[in-house]
Amino acid sequence: MKNIIVTGANGNLGVAVVKKILADGNRVIAVGSSGNTLGFARDNSNFELHDIDLTKHEDAWTFSETVIEKYGQIDGAALLVGGFAMSNINDMQLEDMEKMIRLNFATAFNVAKPLFNHMLSNNNGKIVFVGAKPATEPHMAKNMIAYSLSKSLLYSFAEILNASADGKNVNTSVVVPQTIDTPQNRKDMPDADFSKWSKPEDIAEVFSFIFNDKSNVVKQAVYKLY
Template sequence: MPKTILITGANGGLGAATVKKFLDKGYKVIAVDQSGTHLGFAAAHDNFELKSVDATDEAAVSNFMEEIIELYDNIDGALLLVGGFAMGDIAATDGEALRKMFALNFETAYFFARPLFTHMLEKGYGRIVFMGARPALKPEQGKGVLAYSLTKSLLFHLADLLNATAKGKNVVASVVAPSTIDTAANRKSMPDADFSAWVKAEDIAGLLEFICSEEGNALRDPVYKIYNNA
């Protein structure tokens, strides 16, 4: 039986690359987003399903997770890739800006992680991966993207709390912290940058697959810094 992997933010640049990697490796993929225009390559694949869910709506996520767990019985891994970015130092970051980033970067992950973690503990196996960010680990880079950095930093602490709860069990929360990801959107917003120094979405997808694979089975409390030369 192939492992069943849930991928949120599946229609983004990283999400689409991750869906392709996991399908190529033989996993069953449940892709979650509000649209699927970048996922046409997967539409006819036997191991692919696309579900439309508003990740910012806790009730919608809760209902979806109840349905999907009942349908599949076992969710082996979850890659929680939904997030958002905003510039702004402390002078430019008011409460509204902070709440927006909190909703996009933390709540979207927490709403999925909560039922998934409980399910995985009951089943005795599971991998949850949060998408962190380098500015959350490096204050000199994070000070100009304050709300983004603060809300991404919460994911590292959440992973620590989940791993402390799951100690001694085969359920692990990981955080992947990339530098700038080489996507079409990032190239458009930074046309003069050295794209070769960025991290390719396909390389991150490969790391995510390793985390969920048997080869990564012994890892605990992991944080993965994937920066390339950026």
């Protein structure tokens, strides 16, 4: 059994990832507000839910340290908290950028920093971020600048962490889905071809592979699902 943290656990992707990790026989330490989306795991002895504001560095740090002390070893972390907003160069304000960075980067950084050091000391661990296609393709980013730039930080952060862990059995990855097939996205984009979108359950399979020891031979930072 592996001890795996999942943030953003009650989002569409979070629910799918929690289900898959539990089905694999692992323990899930979830972060997310309470709600019926996680009702399926309520009575599972390998599941626990924490309500933490991960944009607050001290709160995130305390959570990570508490979990590390409780279980002794954290084997993986799926850091899924994020947000989206449209913005082009004409209407984007600095406040828009700061908001996106708080949601898409700070929530990952605040948890990853203590976990990474813990994993290095144990010579074992996997950290996984969720990227975005527009973060690497400028023609797609022009109408979602703040979102794309905030997501691009995760790619650089993953590469820096991997360089810092050179020679260790610690790896940081970025999973980059196509548009995720969720009820909200279908409502917002009713004319899109839903068959080309990434289903949460399929993305969860990728997380399952990453957290499995079979993925140890893979040293790449980015898993493109498009």
